Amino acid sequence: MSEARHSEGNEVTSIAGTSPFASFFMAGFECSSHRRKDGVRLDLIRATSHYLHALGDYRGCAELGLRTVRDGLRWHLIETAPGNYDWSSWTPMVEAAQSAGVQVIWDIFHYGCPDHVDQGSMHFIDAYASFAAEAVRVHRSIAGTAPLLCPINEISFFAWAVEVGYFPRVGPKKRGWFKRHLVRAAIAGVRAMREVDPACRFVWAEPLIHIAPRDRTRTERRRAENARLGQFEAYDMLLGRAEPELGGSDDVVDVVGLNFYPHNQWYLNGPTIPMGHHEYRALSEMLIEVAHRYGKSMFIAETGSEGSGGAAWLHYVCDEVRAAIDLEAPIEGICLYPITAYPGWDNSRHAEVGLFSVVQADGSRHVRKPIAEELARQRALFAANLTR
Numbered sequence: 001m002s003e004a005r006h007s008e009g010n011e012v013t014s015i016a017g018t019s020p021f022a023s024f025f026m027a028g029f030e031c032s033s034h035r036r037k038d039g040v041r042l043d044l045i046r047a048t049s050h051y052l053h054a055l056g057d058y059r060g061c062a063e064l065g066l067r068t069v070r071d072g073l074r075w076h077l078i079e080t081a082p083g084n085y086d087w088s089s090w091t092p093m094v095e096a097a098q099s100a101g102v103q104v105i106w107d108i109f110h111y112g113c114p115d116h117v118d119q120g121s122m123h124f125i126d127a128y129a130s131f132a133a134e135a136v137r138v139h140r141s142i143a144g145t146a147p148l149l150c151p152i153n154e155i156s157f158f159a160w161a162v163e164v165g166y167f168p169r170v171g172p173k174k175r176g177w178f179k180r181h182l183v184r185a186a187i188a189g190v191r192a193m194r195e196v197d198p199a200c201r202f203v204w205a206e207p208l209i210h211i212a213p214r215d216r217t218r219t220e221r222r223r224a225e226n227a228r229l230g231q232f233e234a235y236d237m238l239l240g241r242a243e244p245e246l247g248g249s250d251d252v253v254d255v256v257g258l259n260f261y262p263h264n265q266w267y268l269n270g271p272t273i274p275m276g277h278h279e280y281r282a283l284s285e286m287l288i289e290v291a292h293r294y295g296k297s298m299f300i301a302e303t304g305s306e307g308s309g310g311a312a313w314l315h316y317v318c319d320e321v322r323a324a325i326d327l328e329a330p331i332e333g334i335c336l337y338p339i340t341a342y343p344g345w346d347n348s349r350h351a352e353v354g355l356f357s358v359v360q361a362d363g364s365r366h367v368r369k370p371i372a373e374e375l376a377r378q379r380a381l382f383a384a385n386l387t388r
Contacts, residue, residue, distance in 0.1 A: 019332045020148060020201050020255060021299070022103040023067035024382060025375060027355070028302055028337030029057070031072030032345065033112030037168055042112070045074060048342050049359040054093045058100035060356060060365060061339065064372060065379055069097075070150070070205075070301070070335055072107035079114045079131055087138050094142045103148065105203050106139070108132045108189065110153040111167070119162075120171030120178070125185045133192035136200060146199035150301075152186045154259065155179060155234040156206050180246060183237040187247045205257040205301035206234055208286055210265040212279040224268040235294065255332065256294050257301030258287070262313060275316070283320035284327070291329040298330055302337035306353050311370040318378040322385050336375070340365065 030044040045051045050071075061069055077089040097104045109128060113119060117127045132151065139147045152158070159179035161167040171178050193200050209231050213224035233242065235256065240248035265273040265280055273280050290298060300321065305313035317334065325331050339354040350358075355375070357366035 019297070020203070021068045021333045023065060024333045025066055025379060026068040026070065026105075026299075026333050026335035027061040027066040027339035028070035028335045029072070029340065030338035030342045031074070031107055031110045033072075033074045033076055033110060035112070035168055036345065037165055039168075041076070042345060043074065043076075044338075044342055045072070047348075048338075048340050050340065051089065051093070053359055053363065053365075055096040055099055056363065057340070057356070057365070058097055058102045060367075062100055062102050064355065064367075064375065066336070066339075067101070068103045068105065068333065068335075069339075070105045070107065070337065071097075072110040072153075073135060074112065075109060075131060076112050076114045078135075079117070079127070082116055082127070083130070085131070085134055090135075091138065091142060094139060098143060105148045105150055106135070107150045107153050107205075108135060108193075109151065111158060118170065120181070124181075125188050128185045129188040129192040132189040133196050136193045136196040140197055146197045146201070148201050148203055149193065150203050150205055150257070151189045151193075152182055153205050154207060155182045155186065156231060158182060159234075179234060180237065180243065183234060183246050183248065186238065187252055190252050191247075201254045202252065203255040203257055203299075203301070204235070204238070204253055205259055207231060208258040208260045208264060208283075208290070210273070210281040210286065212265070212267050212273060214267050214270055220268065227268055232293065239294070253294075253296060256290060256296050256298045258290060258298065259302035259337075260286075260300060260317065261303060262305050262309070282323075283317060284323035284329075287321070287324035287329050287331065288327055291324070291331075296330070297332050299333040299335065300331070301335050303334065304337055304353050306351055308370075310353065310368070311374040314371065314374050314378065318381070322382065325385070336371075 029050050030048060032042055032044045035041050050057055058069065071093065073090050078085050078087060080086050117124055136147060159182060162170055162178050171181060190202055211224050211228040213220040235253065236242035237246050238248045238252045239250055260283060263272050267273060300317065303317050304310060321331055321334060336354055340356045341350065341352050341354065341358050344351050355368055355371050359365055
C-alpha cells in the first residue's frame with residue numbers, strides 16, 4: 001500500500017497536502033429544490049429547517065469529526081427575476097460555515113432552478129453560467145477563499161428523471177439529449193466560475209451502479225452491460241473523452257464523486273439485487289474500476305441507509321473503501337448523505353437517515369447513537385489503516 005497519508009487525532013490527512021478535503025468523513029445536507037412532476041416545488045433545506053439552524057448543524061458535524069460538508073444553493077430563491085440576484089438565502093449559510101470552522105462543498109445546481117428559466121432551452125446554459133459565476137464572486141467576498149464546488153448534482157440521474165417523466169419533461173423527447181444539454185451547461189459554468197476565480201476546484205457527484213442481466217443469454221448480457229456502462233457517460237463527456245464537441249476537458253473534473261446506496265444494483269428492467277446475492281457486485285471492485293478508468297482523486301459523495309440498517313451499511317461501505325484503498329484506489333473521503341432525517345420527495349413521509357434527527361422543540365437535533373458509534377469506530381480504523 002502507498003505511504004501517501006498519515007493520521008492526526010483519528011483524522012486522515014495527506015502527507016503531500018493534495019487532498020482537497022478538511023476531513024475524510026463528511027456530512028451532506030439534502031438540498032434538492034426541484035419541482036415534482038405534479039408541479040409541487042420541493043425545498044429540502046427549508047423542510048429540514050437547516051436554513052434556520054445552519055450554524056448549529058455545522059457545529060454538530062464538526063464535533064463528530066465531520067469538518068467537510070456538502071450543502072447547496074437554492075437557485076430558485078436567489079435569481080428572483082432574469083439576472084436579478086437576492087443572496088439572502090445563502091450568505092447566512094456561508095457565514096455560518098465560517099463561524100463553525102467547516103469546509104463546504106457547495107452544490108451550485110441541485111435539480112431546482114427558477115421558474116423563469118426553461119431548462120430545455122439554450123438560454124438555460126447562459127443563465128446557469130451567469131448564476132454560477134456570481135455565486136463565486138459572492139463566496140469570495142464573504143469567505144475570502146476559493147470555494148469547493150459541485151457544479152451540477154448527478155447529471156446522470158437528473159437526465160434520467162427528466163427523460164422518464166419523474167421530473168417534469170423539458171426539451172425535445174430525444175434519448176440522451178438532456179444529458180448532453182446538462183453537460184454543456186456544466187462545462188460553461190466551470191469556465192465562468194474559473195474566470196472569476198481560477199483557484200476554484202470542482203467536485204462532482206454521479207451514481208455508482210451495477211446492472212445484471214436477468215438471464216445468461218448473450219443478448220441479455222450485452223444489453224445489461226451497455227446499460228451499466230451508461231453510468232460513465234457524464235464523466236466521459238465532462239472530461240472530453242466522449243463527444244468532445246461538448247467542450248469537455250481533463251481540468252473540468254478535480255475529484256470524481258460517486259453516490260452509492262443499497263438500491264444502486266438491480267437487474268436490467270427488474271428488481272434490486274440484494275446484498276449477498278451472487279449477482280451483487282462488491283463496492284471495492286466497482287471503485288477499482290472507476291480508479292483505473294479515470295486515474296483521479298475520488299470520494300464517496302453520498303452514501304447511507306434508511307432506518308435501523310444505517311450502522312451496518314456504513315460498516316459495509318467503509319470495509320469496501322479500505323479494501324479499495326489497499327489496492328491503490330485514490331479515495332479521499334466518505335460523505336454520509338443525507339446527514340439529517342428528512343421528508344421524502346414523493347409523499348413527505350418521514351425518512352430516518354443519517355446522524356441527526358429532525359429539529360426538536362428546543363432547536364437541537366438528536367444524535368442517532370448507533371450511527372455515531374459506528375462512525376467513531378470507522379474513523380479509528382481508517383486512521384490506523386492509512387498509517388501502515
